[in-house]
Amino acid sequence: MSHRVLIVEDEPNIADALRFLLTLEGFDVTIEGDGANAVHQAETLRADVVILDVMLPNRSGFDILRDLNTAPAAPPVLMLTAKGQARDREMAQQLGATVFMTKPFSNADVVSAVKRLAGT
């Protein structure tokens, strides 16, 4: 059974590229563009890895991260942001992000990080 990846990203072209890359690697990918639905989606899908943008409609990625990490079996989270200052990285780490990457990222780095988080 392939590992499930939830991409929480409101930019459709970024989400589409990530889906294509991860599907090529055998992941089962779902895209969610609305921050308000992200936690519910992650729980429903029982996502193995969540790729999470910081700036989203209706809900901040940091708030989503905080909620995701209250679950007993919280999925590992790869945090993506266009603002890569040390404070953001610090906050993401405090809230439990497993990996933090800044946009623009390299495809190889994202794929490699997701594989590592999924344990493949």
Added chain:
Amino acid sequence: MPRSLSGSRIREARRRLGLTQAGLAKGVGISPSYLNLIEHNRRRIGGALLNALAEALEIRATELSDGGNPTIVPDLHAALAEHPVATADPRTAEALAGRFPDWARLILLQNQRIRDQQAVIAALSDRLAHDPFLSENVHAMLSHITAIRSTAGILSTVPDVPSDQLARFYEGMVTESERLSTTAQALADYLGAAAGVTETAATPEEVLDHYLLGHGYHFDALDQPANPAQTPDQTIESLLAEDPNLAPETPARALVHAHLRQYAQDAAAMPLDAFVAVARQVSFDPTVLAQHFDQSITAVFRRLASLHRPGLDVPRFGLIVVTVAGYPLLRQPLPSFPLPRHGNACALWPLFRGFAQPGTPMLNPITHDSGEAFVTLTYAASRQSPRFGVAPDLAASMLFVAQAQSPFTVPHAAASPVGTSCRICTRSDCAARAQAQLVL
């Protein structure tokens, strides 16, 4: 007891006028040798001789007496305190001011310039950190670039992309390229790069901010007119005409004009010298000052915030006035207490509690996210006269001063922790946080 330095001041003043010792001595009816002893601080003088020398030297007697330059010495101490690495001995400040008053003034002038430049840096930093247009556009550009880079990476490394996906990628590349161009152009226009202009104020409110900052938040021409025959309106017109950024019929000019009119009214109702004298007597208490000058507390706040200037030993106050919606009507930041321009201020400021109790002056100690302690005075009131059936248009004002300079007696209450605004505040555990920390 420190040695009298009147003689040094007399010598400096005599040399400035190009007088000889013999000439000055003759003019005031004493011997040149006696004047020589005086100038070398070996004879104390006062009374009629001091007045005669002052008259001959075309300066005020108080400038020659040992109580002369009363504001320079405290200002020198303040300048020293602002530069902890300086090793000057504060006990020598009086000697410096007495023997070399012009050099002492130069030090103060340079210190004021440093403060002003710090204020400019704080304002620019504030703009970068808070301007939603800049923040959103930089974020948008990075998102467009990410989409293009990621898609281009796929197209260059994956050989067999299905045709329908390939078409989506090409379409996405075109869309993101167009959006990137539009965003970049908007950003360039906003920063003035496209037009090649150097003025960075983008709105009339920013022009007002720049104008007030450039004038140090005070206007000597309105406080102490050089030509008493000129009306305040004429003085205001002259001030406006001096600034090339305030073209006639522009919104910025109207805004600055309204501010100067208000300033002129405050200056007329609370003349500078009298206001400072009373303020010192009453420990700068705005409620007492309001009663004394028959002015509103809001007007007294404005007047207190305008006092700081070279040569006047008063605390340096910051001021912000906002509408109920939090929109700033007037901003006067301090170097260590920047104020957001666009209304997304820290909700924990005592300023906002003022709206819950209009007409009640409040005094609160706070600790800013920068680590510095301040004392705040808040007062909210209607901007118009009350009318039945009409909801009051409230504005709240917050006057603030570094605790180290504060003339106010602070109640034994714990200082509330505050920031400037959520986006640049490091208090990650703050219950009042409304926005994530997102700093450019």
